[in-house]
Amino acid sequence: MDYQLLKFVAMLIMTAFGDTSLTIEACSPNDIKALMSFKNGIQIDTSGRLKKWVGLNCCKWEGIVCKNLTIRVKEINLPGFISKDGDLFQTQMTGLISPSIVLLTSLEVIDLGGLVGLSGIIPLTIGLHLTNLQKLYLYGNNLTGSIPENIGDLQNLQELALQENKLSGSIPLSIGRLKNLKRLLLYSNQFSGIIPYSLGNLRNLVELDFHDNALTGNIPDEIGKLQALENLDLSNNLLSGNLPSSLTNLTVISVMYLDTNYLEGTILFPSRPGEMSSLAFLRLHNNHLDGKIPSNFGYLVSLQRVSLSNNKLEGTLPSSIGNLISLTEFYISENFFSGLIPKSIGQISQLIMLNISRNFIEGPLPQEISSLQNLQTLDLSFNHLNLSYIPKWIANMSSLSRIYFAGCGIHGQIPDLLQTTISPIQELDLSMNLFNGIIPSWIGNLNQLYMLNLSKNYIHSHIPHSFRNLHDLAILDLHSNKLTGSISPIFDIEQQGIFGGSLRFVDLSDNKFSSGIEKIGVGEQCDIQFLNLSHNILKGVLPNAVGRMSSIYSLDLSFNELGANLPKVMENLTSLETLKLQENDFTGKIPIGFLKLMKLKELNLSYNLLEGEIPKGKPLIDFPKSCYSGNKGLCGKPLSPCKL
Incomplete structure (x- = not known):
């Protein structure tokens, strides 16, 4: 049996x-x-x-x-x-x-x-x-x-x-025979070739995710047949061509009778959703897609998140986007969009994140944006807005906490309206504008501020002492202004130890700061990872406390007037990948402990007053002569041998 x-x-x-x-x-x-x-x-x-x-x-x-x-x-x-x-x-x-x-x-x-x-x-x-x-x-x-x-x-x-995985080759055409398939996840592999048109047969498919591969060619029109699809992610590939018109297919009628009148031509029912009416997540960013967003894009009525950033898309934004009443996130940065932001954008009441940066969008801004009372992040940076000033209605948006207006042509002083916003500001980027005057002391009252970028303006003042109150500040970028005085208010933040040393990124380069170097690394905890104080007129001696900056991977103190010996405790900075100390007045020998800086990829000690033999061994011998030149007393590999 x-x-x-x-x-x-x-x-x-x-x-x-x-x-x-x-x-x-x-x-x-x-x-x-x-x-x-x-x-x-x-x-x-x-x-x-x-x-x-x-x-x-x-x-x-x-x-x-x-x-x-x-x-x-x-x-x-x-x-x-x-x-x-x-x-x-x-x-x-x-x-x-x-x-x-x-x-x-x-x-x-x-x-x-x-x-x-x-x-x-x-x-x-x-x-x-x-x-x-x-x-x-x-x-x-x-x-x-x-x-x-x-x-x-x-x-x-x-x-x-x-x-x-590390799968490669093309996606087989036969995959279109899997008619019961609901989820198809091939992302983060090495697939190449085209997206097979046979995917249009997968009518039960709910999720299709091919992101992070090397797929080429067009997005096939057949994808528009996937009426059950909720999540489509083709981002981070090499796809080209237009957005498929099938994404937003409407019922098209060529001939239609209304009472006794005979009408010819093509008519779109404006209230009818497209075939992909279940689509909630559309991610096509980081490809080579071109052409325009279809005028009836707004009929993808279930869309919640859309990311089309970093493509070659152009044209104006269709007014139909106002129909996307479920949309919460809209990313279209780094394209070639032009024209005005449509007033209908004010109808997307659920919108939380709007990023249209790095396009050719023109001003004026529609006041209808102020109706977006759920909006938390607004990024208009690097467009042709020529705002001249920040609209007053920005302060009345009840949820707005992340404001990015970099490169928008704003001039004058930093407006006081930013201290009266309904929602506490957490991130503020006003870089690459035409601001002058001072950094207002009220910025120190923005006690939830996490990121502040005022770089590349014409601001001339000291850093306000009120900055000591910014206990949550992690990213500070003030480079390329005309700031003077001491850098100590920045490092006083760290010394208080109230918040465990929140600062991670600090760039004060290309200013006229002259003092405060003794504050570096001082305090209960210092977790700064990136510090750039180059191109100032800082004087004094590097404190031994610099050796406590154990998390730092990039330190640039070049083009200042710093002197005395390099602290031996710098050997503790074992996470350093970049160390730039050129064009200062450092003296003495290069500490032998520098041989412990095994992660160094970039080093420049040129044009100081250093002397003696360069410590033998990696990583110091791997750098070119130019990294040590201009120190008349230095010798040893890669420079000339030391004289006996």
Whole structure:
């Protein structure tokens, strides 16, 4: 009698007589062979699950689920992330995925996702043998090779997740035969070639994500047929051509009778949504797409997030975007859009994030923007707005906390209206404008300020002492102004220790600061990662406290009047990648501890008063002569040998 039939009969007998003492221990020989082959291909299993695979009753093995009657393996559930005592942690399996896994012909689920050490290829005959497969999760592995063409034979497949591997080649045309597919995730691989037009057959598809690959060609019009699609992400590829008109297809009528009148031409029903009326997330940024946004784009009525940034799109923004009443995020920066912002934008009442920076949008700004009372971030930077001043209605927007008006042609003094905004300002970028006058002291009252950028203006003043109150300030950029006096108010923020040293990025370069260098690194904690004080007239000695800046990766003190020896404690700055100290008056020897700065990629000590032998060894010997030139007393490789 057939083995499977024998087990089936035994199960019926057990059920009929209510005898639970009988058990059928052995799994199918093919299933045992396939699972043991998989186990043998794994050299390391940090979860310890495979160690428990002993005996012939594979249905009791951890991660294995069988069908009740046939005792055939139905699921392999060995994800990298597992829960233990309520905590989620990642395990690892190192080895090759066995091609014998296709012997498990009753498989419905394969979940090996997140096993970062799992390598090899997708079994070449997967489509020929695993015809019952519904879910295939091989994401976050280290798989190479291509997707087998016979993948299209998995007619029952509902979810295909191959993201975050090293898969390459083209996306097979046969993938369009997976008509039950709901999720297709191929992102963060190395796929090339075109997006196959056959995807238009996947009418049940809800999520399509190909971002971070090297796909080329046009976005096929057939994508517009995916009426169930909610998430479309093709960002970070090399796609070109226009946005598919099928994205916003409307019912088109060529001939129509109204009463006794005969009308000719094409008429669009303006209230009818497009075919992709379920689309909520559209991400096409970082490609080479050109052309215009279709005039009926606003009929994608379910859109919540749209990102078209960093393409070559042009033309005016269609007024139909006012119909996107569910839209919360709209990113169209770094394109060639021109004309005015349509007044209809004020109808998008749910909008939280609006970024139209780096285009050719013209002024004036429509006051209708002030109706967006949910708007938190507004980025109008680097357009042809020629604002001259910041509109007063900005202060009355109840949720606006991130304001980016860089390069908008604003002049005069920094307006007081910014201190009276309804919503506390967290990020403020007014760089590359024509501001003059002083930095107002009331900025120190913006106690939730996280980022402040006033660089490349004509501001001439001291840094207000009120800056000491900016306990949440992490990013400060004041470079290329006419600021004078001491830099100490900046580092007084760090010394207070109230907030654990919030500053991470500080650029005060290209000003006329003269004092305060002794404050660097002083305080309870200093986690600055980027510090640029170059091109000032700073005088004095670097304090030993500079050695406490253990997180810093870029330090530029060049073109100042700093002197005395280089502190030996700088050897503690082991995260440094860039160190620029040229054009100062530093004296003495280069500390031998500089050999500990193994991450250094850029070093410049030129044109100081340094002397003695350059410490022998990496990384110092890897830099060219120009990094040490202008120090008459220095010698040793890469300069001339020292005289005995």
